[in-house]
Amino acid sequence: MLSARWIWKGEASGYNQAVVFVKNFEAEIITQALLKVSADSWYRLWVNGVWVNDGPCRSWPEHYQYDEIEIAPYLHPGQNELRILVRYWGTGTFHTCPQQGGLLAQVELKQLSGNKITIRTDESWLVSEFPAFRWNTPKVSIQMEPQEYYDARLADSLEFNQAVCLFAAGEGPWLDLQPRDVPLLTRQPVAFKSYLGASLLRRIPDWHYCLPSARLNYPHLVEANRNVSQPGGVCTVMKLEKKATVRFQEDGMQVFIDGYHNPQGKYRLDPGKHVVLVLVTEVLGHNKEKSFRLEHPPAGLRLENPLDSPYPNPWCWLEFPGFRFAQTDLRWPDHGLEDPYAQKIKDYAQFVSKLGASVIELESFTKHLAQQAVNLPESDLFALDTHWRFIHRRVKGDASERINYPSGLMFDNPTLTTVSPSSKGDIELCYDLGQQVVGYYDFELVAEAGVEVDIYSVEYLTPEGIIQHTTGNRNGMTYITKAGTNRFTSTKRRSGRYVFITFHHQTRPINLRKFQVIESTYPVDTIGSFSCSDARLDRIFEISARTLTLCMEDTFTDCPLYEQTLWVGDARNEAIFAYDLFGAADIGKRCIQLAAQSLDRYVITGCQVPSGWDCLLPAWSFLWGIAVWDYYTFTADRAFLEEIWPVVIKNLEGAFSLLDSHGLFSGPFWNMFDWSGIDDCHETVLHNSMLLVGAIDAALGCAMVLDDHDGQVWLETLRGDLVRNLNCWWSKATKSYPDSLSADGSPSLSVSQHTSFLALLYGIASSENKADVLDNMLTPPQDMVRVGSPFAMMYYYEALEKAGYLDNIIASIYEAYLPMLEAGATTVWETFPSSNVRPGQFPTRSHCHAWSSAPIHFLPRLILGIQATAPGGQSFTVSPRISGLSWAKGRLATARGTLEVEWKIDNSQLRVRIKAPEGTRVQFVENETHQGLEIVHEP
Numbered sequence: 001m002l003s004a005r006w007i008w009k010g011e012a013s014g015y016n017q018a019v020v021f022v023k024n025f026e027a028e029i030i031t032q033a034l035l036k037v038s039a040d041s042w043y044r045l046w047v048n049g050v051w052v053n054d055g056p057c058r059s060w061p062e063h064y065q066y067d068e069i070e071i072a073p074y075l076h077p078g079q080n081e082l083r084i085l086v087r088y089w090g091t092g093t094f095h096t097c098p099q100q101g102g103l104l105a106q107v108e109l110k111q112l113s114g115n116k117i118t119i120r121t122d123e124s125w126l127v128s129e130f131p132a133f134r135w136n137t138p139k140v141s142i143q144m145e146p147q148e149y150y151d152a153r154l155a156d157s158l159e160f161n162q163a164v165c166l167f168a169a170g171e172g173p174w175l176d177l178q179p180r181d182v183p184l185l186t187r188q189p190v191a192f193k194s195y196l197g198a199s200l201l202r203r204i205p206d207w208h209y210c211l212p213s214a215r216l217n218y219p220h221l222v223e224a225n226r227n228v229s230q231p232g233g234v235c236t237v238m239k240l241e242k243k244a245t246v247r248f249q250e251d252g253m254q255v256f257i258d259g260y261h262n263p264q265g266k267y268r269l270d271p272g273k274h275v276v277l278v279l280v281t282e283v284l285g286h287n288k289e290k291s292f293r294l295e296h297p298p299a300g301l302r303l304e305n306p307l308d309s310p311y312p313n314p315w316c317w318l319e320f321p322g323f324r325f326a327q328t329d330l331r332w333p334d335h336g337l338e339d340p341y342a343q344k345i346k347d348y349a350q351f352v353s354k355l356g357a358s359v360i361e362l363e364s365f366t367k368h369l370a371q372q373a374v375n376l377p378e379s380d381l382f383a384l385d386t387h388w389r390f391i392h393r394r395v396k397g398d399a400s401e402r403i404n405y406p407s408g409l410m411f412d413n414p415t416l417t418t419v420s421p422s423s424k425g426d427i428e429l430c431y432d433l434g435q436q437v438v439g440y441y442d443f444e445l446v447a448e449a450g451v452e453v454d455i456y457s458v459e460y461l462t463p464e465g466i467i468q469h470t471t472g473n474r475n476g477m478t479y480i481t482k483a484g485t486n487r488f489t490s491t492k493r494r495s496g497r498y499v500f501i502t503f504h505h506q507t508r509p510i511n512l513r514k515f516q517v518i519e520s521t522y523p524v525d526t527i528g529s530f531s532c533s534d535a536r537l538d539r540i541f542e543i544s545a546r547t548l549t550l551c552m553e554d555t556f557t558d559c560p561l562y563e564q565t566l567w568v569g570d571a572r573n574e575a576i577f578a579y580d581l582f583g584a585a586d587i588g589k590r591c592i593q594l595a596a597q598s599l600d601r602y603v604i605t606g607c608q609v610p611s612g613w614d615c616l617l618p619a620w621s622f623l624w625g626i627a628v629w630d631y632y633t634f635t636a637d638r639a640f641l642e643e644i645w646p647v648v649i650k651n652l653e654g655a656f657s658l659l660d661s662h663g664l665f666s667g668p669f670w671n672m673f674d675w676s677g678i679d680d681c682h683e684t685v686l687h688n689s690m691l692l693v694g695a696i697d698a699a700l701g702c703a704m705v706l707d708d709h710d711g712q713v714w715l716e717t718l719r720g721d722l723v724r725n726l727n728c729w730w731s732k733a734t735k736s737y738p739d740s741l742s743a744d745g746s747p748s749l750s751v752s753q754h755t756s757f758l759a760l761l762y763g764i765a766s767s768e769n770k771a772d773v774l775d776n777m778l779t780p781p782q783d784m785v786r787v788g789s790p791f792a793m794m795y796y797y798e799a800l801e802k803a804g805y806l807d808n809i810i811a812s813i814y815e816a817y818l819p820m821l822e823a824g825a826t827t828v829w830e831t832f833p834s835s836n837v838r839p840g841q842f843p844t845r846s847h848c849h850a851w852s853s854a855p856i857h858f859l860p861r862l863i864l865g866i867q868a869t870a871p872g873g874q875s876f877t878v879s880p881r882i883s884g885l886s887w888a889k890g891r892l893a894t895a896r897g898t899l900e901v902e903w904k905i906d907n908s909q910l911r912v913r914i915k916a917p918e919g920t921r922v923q924f925v926e927n928e929t930h931q932g933l934e935i936v937h938e939p
Contacts, residue, residue, distance in 0.1 A: 002036060002066075002169035002177060004106035004120035009127045010164050013101030015090035015215055016146040018133035021103055021163060022126045023082045025119055029112040030075045035082075037105040038066035040174065041089040041098045041145070044491060047074035048081055051489065054520075057180050057554035058095050058566070060597050060610040064174040066104065067184065075109075082107070082119070085130060087145075087491065091215070091288070092224030092612025094143040094565040099173035099222075102166055126160040133491075138210050138383040140492075141473040142224055142286035142613075143563040148477040148492050149384050153449055155482070182554050182590050188519045189442070192499070193434030195406040198399040200425040201502065204392065207294040209234070209315070210385035211253070213280050214288035216317060217324055224612035226286050226333060227341070231323035231348055233279035234315045234381065235365060235373065240271050241300035252282035252290035254352065259360035265295075275306065277359050277369075279352045283323070283345060284333075287472070289383055305375065306365050313378040318369055323348045328614035330602075334681040335668040387474035390456045390500065396425050403429070409443075409512040416513055421506040428502040431515075435826035436848045438495035438550050438560035439519035441477070442488070445512040449483040452504040457496025459561060459847040467498075468842040470562055476500075481510075493520050495550065495560035495848065497826065522552035527898055528581035530859045532888035537859060540817045544853035547827040548577050551850035552584070555591050559830070559846045565608045568595045569620035570851040572627040573794050577856040579634040583893030588631050589640060595624045596647040603654040607670070616669040618655070618688045625651055625695035629702060635895050636872025641702055648699050649711065655692055656718060662741065663725035665689045671740075675831050676788030679739040679750035686737050689726055690758040693719060697762060705871075723764050735772040736784070752785035753777060754792060757799035774803060789831045790816065790852030797858055806862050810883050813855055828852040863888045864901040865925075872896070878914055879925035896920050905933065913938040 009019050037045060038056045045052045052074060059065040088101035109117040132155040137147040170177050213230035214221075221228075233253070238246070248255040248265040256277040257267050280290050303314035325341050336342060359365050365373075399422065400406075406429065408417035419427050441455055456476030460468040475494055479486075499517075503510060530541045551557045555566040556574040568591070575588035598606035605624045607617035628648055632641050660666035664684050671685040672678075678687070696719045703712040729737055729747060737755035738747035756776035759765040765773045777799065780786055787793050793816065797809045819833055823843075829852060833843035860866050865880035873894030880888065880903050887904035897917030904911050910933040916922045926935065 002104070002106055003118070004104050004169055005122050006102040006104050006166040006169070006172055006174070007121045007123070007125055007127070007163040008101045008103065008166055009129065009161070011166070013088050013090065015219075016135045016137060017088045017090065017101055018130040018135070019086050019088070019101065020128050020130045020158065021084045021086065021121075022160065023119060023124070025080055025117070026078060027075060027080055027109060027111060027117065028115065029077050030072045030109055031112055032110040033070065033072040033075055033107055035069045035071045035105065035107045036066050036179070037069065037084070038064065038174070038177070039084070039086045039104070040100065040102045041096050042087045042491070043103065044085045045069070046083040047071050048076065050074050053184060054491070055180075057182060058610055059594070060600075061097050061099050061173050061175065062600060063176045063178065063597050065178050065180050067180045069184070071107070085491075087133065089145045090222065091139060091146065092222050093145055094224060094563060094608050094611045094613055097222070097610055097612055102172070102174070104169060104174075121163070123162050123165055125163040127163040128158040128160045131157050134384055136379045136383050138212065138289040138385050138474065140475070141563070142288065143565050145492075147387070147474050148490060149386070150477070150488065151480040152482040152486055152488070153480060180554075182587055183523050185520045185553060186523045189412070190433060190437050190439065190517045190519045191412075192410045192431040192515070194432045195410070196430040196432050196498070198403045198406065199428045199430070200396045200399040200422055201428050202394040202396050203425055204389060204394075205296060207297055208291065208385065208388050209293065210289050210291045210383040211280070211381070212288065212383045213290050216381070218326060221326060222612060223326065224286070225327065225329045225614055226284055227327040227329050227331070227337065229283050229323055229325050229344065229348070230280055230288070230290070231283055231320040233277060233318040235278070235306050235318060235359075235369065236276050236315045237304040237306050237362060238269075238274045238276050239302040239304060240269055240274070240298070242271050244269055244298035244301065246298065246301070247295040249293045249295060251292065252280060252287055253278050253292050254281050254356060255292060256356035256359065259357050261356055273362065275359055275362055275365050277356055277365075279318075279356060281349075281352060283348055289385070291385065291388070293388065306362060307370070307373050307375055311375050313376065313381060315378075315381060316373045316375050317381055318372050319374060320348070320351070320372060323351070330614055330616055331668045332615075332670040334670075335683065385474070386452070386454055386478040387456070387476065389504075390454060390476065390502070391469055393428070393502075399427050402427055409515045412514045412516070414513065416511040419503060419506070419510045419512065421503075421508065426502055426504050427506065428500055431499050431501075433497050433499065433517065435546065436495060436497050436550060436560070437517050437519055438493055438521065439517045440493060441490040441515070442518050443512065443515040444485070444487045445481070445510055446485050447481040447483075447510040448508045449481060451481040451506045451510065453479045453481065454502040454504065455479065456500050457494055457561075458498050458500070459496050460842055461498055462842070470845070473562055475561055489518065493560075493564070521549055522554070522584070522587060524549050524552065524582045524584065526581065527583050527893035528856070528860065528891050530864070530888070530890035532863060533886040536814070536818060536821065537863075539821055540813065540855045541859055543820070543826055544577075544828050544855045545581055547848050548574060548581065548850045548853045548856060550827065550848055552578065552587060555594065556587060556850065558851065559849045561848065562846045565611070566591060566594065567608045567620065568605060569607065569617065569623045570791070572623040572630065573791060574850045574853070575627055576630055577850070577853045579630075580860065580892055581856050583895070585631065585635050585895070588627070588634075592624070592628055592631060592644065596644060599647060599650055599654070603657065605651050616667070617672060618665060618667065618669055619671075619673045619691050621651060621655070622688070622691040622695040626698045629698035632702065632705065633868065633871050634873075636874070638705060641705060645702060645706060645708070648702060652695065652699060652715075652718075655695075660684055662728070662745070663721060664741070665692050673754060674788050674792035676752065676754070676792065677785050678752050678754060679748040682740040682742055682748070684741040686726065686729065686740060686755050687758055689722060690755065690762055690764055693722055693726075693764055694758070694762045696722070726759070726764055727766055730766070730769055736776055739785070750785060753780050753787055753796070754785070757796045761795060761799040761802055777803075778805070778808070790828065790849075790854060794851075794854045797854060806881060807883060809858055810862055810881070813858065817855065860890050860892055864890050864892075866892050866899060866901055868894075873899075873917065873920055875921035875923070876916070877923050877925045878912075879927050880912070881927065882929040894920065908932070909934045909936050911936045911938055
């Protein structure tokens with residue numbers, strides 16, 4: 001029972017706050033010290049100056065979790081210190097639902113003398129703002145928290161006061177407190193593998209402005225939705241001493257100068273005063289900040305506040321509250337906004353055009369906008385965005401001569417890398433980690449005060465050295481040096497392979513002793529393995545496994561760079577892979593539970609959880625039901641099945657409440673399944689109903705295990721009706737199902753492979769149509785939409801396996817994954833480069849996406865031939881496919897232990913060795929690839 005209280009520096013908590021708490025205590029020799037700690041939104045714990053842990057794990061506010069950490073190894077007799085840095089995001093992310101700043105901690109100490117001490121958060125703890133973390137930064141992305149910007153000069157500027165108690169444990173916004181149900185993450189230092197060079201960058205004199213338009217409109221709203229309007233703008237008076245050309249770049253905004261907007265951003269202006277009006281035009285969307293930039297401001301240019309010329313901030317904020325609204329994204333943009341919100345968007349676009357043209361001088365500003373204008377400090381009006389410097393870097397030349405011993409920082413020893421400044425530009429270093437990594441930047445350097453160090457990572461460089469920037473993600477940080485020695489470990493886990501380190505405002509040499517990434521993932525125990533006579537398949541397996549590891553935190557995540565989000569559909573794939581490779585049932589179970597808890601909010605399970613983005617992706621909701629059965633199949637955990645069963649039923653009841661007049665699942669949701677070009681911008685999309693059949697089948701399996709006969713009858717009835725309703729839409733003309741139905745009930749002209757392989761996989765296709773379904777899978781017509789991502793390919797492979805086309809799967813793995821190897825990939829990609837529909841470029845948006853790690857599952861399943869025949873690892877068949885190989889071996893994690901299979905062709909013999917866990921039944925099954933070979937079973 002927790003007797004600690006939630007504490008903070010006061011009752012109020014705002015955007016991106018950093019607060020440090022300290023508790024000192026005396027103790028004798030400690031034999032045990034269990035700390036229970038949680039925070040909103042993030043904490044870092046030090047015990048006697050040693051970094052111990054970051055947390056907490058993600059959880060819904062209604063079902064909040066705390067970490068349990070044994071801290072006795074960090075304590076000593078006498079005076080001890082607990083120091084906890086807490087960062088409250090104050091904005092919605094795809095990982096958390098921030099409520100208000102708070103810390104909860106309790107330590108139960110057992111001493112050698114037998115005495116026990118309890119230390120708990122209360123008003124005796126000391127608390128201070130931590131100004132080194134600059135608060136007014138933009139979000140890393142819509143999925144993530146505010147960007148990290150650390151000023152080491154302010155790290156010691158702490159003013160401690162007594163903490164304020166907010167709530168007792170279990171009260172306030174954090175309810176149902178439970179211990180963390182997944183292991184703490186790892187910390188493993190990773191050094192750079194190679195130095196790629198130094199560049200001299202042009203110093204950018206541009207004036208960049210990042211406007212936090214969402215926060216300015218809704219300072220207390222914590223969300224991550226697209227359908228939240230962000231009207232507004234800023235205004236200044238530009239003063240020129242002589243005729244000049246000024247250039248602006250815009251991102252989500254339009255610049256008007258004296259009532260004129262030039263789409264090319266170029267303005268030829270006379271001396272004197274000019275009114276500059278910059279209005280938000282991208283009023284909806286996930287981009288919560290808009291920006292504009294004055295490029296190469298001419299000499300003598302000055303800005304002046306139009307409301308109050310002496311005011312320190314030359315820009316004023318323009319509020320248009322009549323155009324504000326904050327909606328969820330449960331109604332997906334494909335289906336349009338409902339009135340009156342749609343009308344507000346149209347009216348705002350007309351308003352911006354008319355207003356921009358009408359403000360032609362200061363008098364017209366006063367007439368039209370003075371009532372909407374507000375003066376704010378610059379730190380409130382504009383965010384500190386350094387990412388633009390990396391995006392718009394301009395290389396002037398090579399800077400190798402400014403670097404002494406560039407490999408020195410790659411090794412944690414006294415050897416130094418020295419970077420000398422240049423009067424001609426800023427120095428940038430580039431290093432290669434050798435493979436994709438996710439973790440914390442960790443460095444030590446000696447410098448003068450005030451050097452701005454930008455550190456950014458990317459996943460991919462072209463052979464020509466062109467950087468692929470991850471659109472919509474500020475994947476880096478800025479650190480401002482104090483004078484002397486600087487040691488720092490970043491507070492955010494970031495991913496990438498190539499790291500760029502740039503020094504701004506440097507006037508003296510900088511000595512770097514080390515720079516590394518402390519990799520941090522779920523603590524995997526690699527049980528499974530695969531190798532064979534074709535090294536290419538080995539490498540495909542390896543990069544798939546590496547990808548999965550990087551996408552495992554406190555939950556499965558889609559990718560370690562772009563989002564770090566628990567997408568429920570992605571997690572279904574990843575769980576299957578992780579069961580085989582790591583036996584990681586706990587993380588699979590946790591993902592199922594987090595999604596189940598979203599039914600407190602939505603009619604069907606959420607698609608990314610826990611999250612401030614209110615969005616439904618029905619395919620993911622139905623894959624959640626399938627994931628429940630997958631978990632039981634691996635573990636035979638009947639107790640958990642009984643616990644989750646009511647939620648399985650609730651999810652299906654929600655789905656069936658959304659059937660349309662055709663008896664098919666329908667809703668104005670994000671009806672996506674694959675990045676491929678399916679015609680899914682309608683409420684009734686057939687693949688949703690097909691996946692719902694799959695979820696019913698999974699539920700029928702659960703019902704039989706639990707002896708729920710009434711539930712079984714109900715499910716069988718629903719399944720029969722749904723299958724009949726789907727088959728009504730089979731087209732004899734196209735020999736396929738349409739992708740979707742329009743609002744008037746007419747079928748889409750678009751057809752895809754997806755409805756065919758799902759119809760076969762889930763037993764939907766009628767017997768007379770199965771041949772055509774197979775043709776669509778194996779030899780699709782030219783105009784048929786093909787599979788676009790390795791995610792959907794997983795279900796295509798499952799369907800091929802069910803149909804007995806096993807060698808097609810192996811051939812497809814070669815075809816789909818060899819291009820990644822040829823491109824030098826160390827992880828598997830989100831989409832295939834051959835796909836016509838990709839959310840990105842170069843040739844994929846995300847280069848590390850574990851929904852693509854299907855080779856982990858299918859190579860052992862087919863080439864080693866290992867397939868489970870009973871839940872919980874009770875029994876297996878082994879039927880290896882030769883597939884042109886001469887040998888293969890590997891291991892599979894099971895709930896009962898490791899199952900090993902090895903085979904090789906020795907002249908006319910197929911020599912097979914199987915080692916199974918005690919009590920596990922294994923049956924060897926011959927197949928057609930063994931023809932002509934004598935089977936020899938070796939001990």
